Amino acid sequence: AQSVTQLDSHVSVSEGTPVLLRCNYSSSYSPSLFWYVQHPNKGLQLLLKYTSAATLVKGINGFEAEFKKSETSFHLTKPSAHMSDAAEYFCVAPSGGYNKLIFGAGTRLAVHP
């Protein structure tokens, strides 16, 4: 069965500095993986998804993630944080049948001036 582990519950960065949100997965087969973001009082929004086409995946708002099989990781990065990036980020994997999503615990990103 697939599972995802987000290594940090909270990350705090200064505006303009890089963002790194870490996610490790475990799967008995080649997974698909997603990053979702939730802004306050908003629904979960898909940032990007990996489906084995390319290991470096670009998403919305300047975010990207790299799938590293050797490290079983799918970390989310952004070169320069913006105040509007403050939100909760979830690393997510679909179940084997793709009928449901399996969520990591979430990482709350704070961006300060």
Add this chain to the structure above:
Amino acid sequence: EPEVTQTPSHQVTQMGQEVILRCVPISNHLYFYWYRQILGQKVEFLVSFYNNEISEKSEIFDDQFSVERPDGSNFTLKIRSTKLEDSAMYFCASSLAGGRSSYNEQFFGPGTRLTVL
């Protein structure tokens, strides 16, 4: 841009009461889902629904829970007799397709916060 909507945003109820959480999925979507997040815990899958029947459900989704698509636009989650431990944020989601389709992205609503007293 089309979006999933949920009502109410916050529901307070007494233990033992029935609640119905309402969702309006994106209009051309065919697959529907409910998830919940208890405060401080992970988002958990509850149920998926397609072609007017449940496709998959978790062990959480016991006989106290039911889902329905009463008309062409609404998708509801009913809890028959609420317990204190049902207090959580409930998220509805919908997707155009299921399985490994390229169109299987799940679009989420903003959630309904259910508080059981």
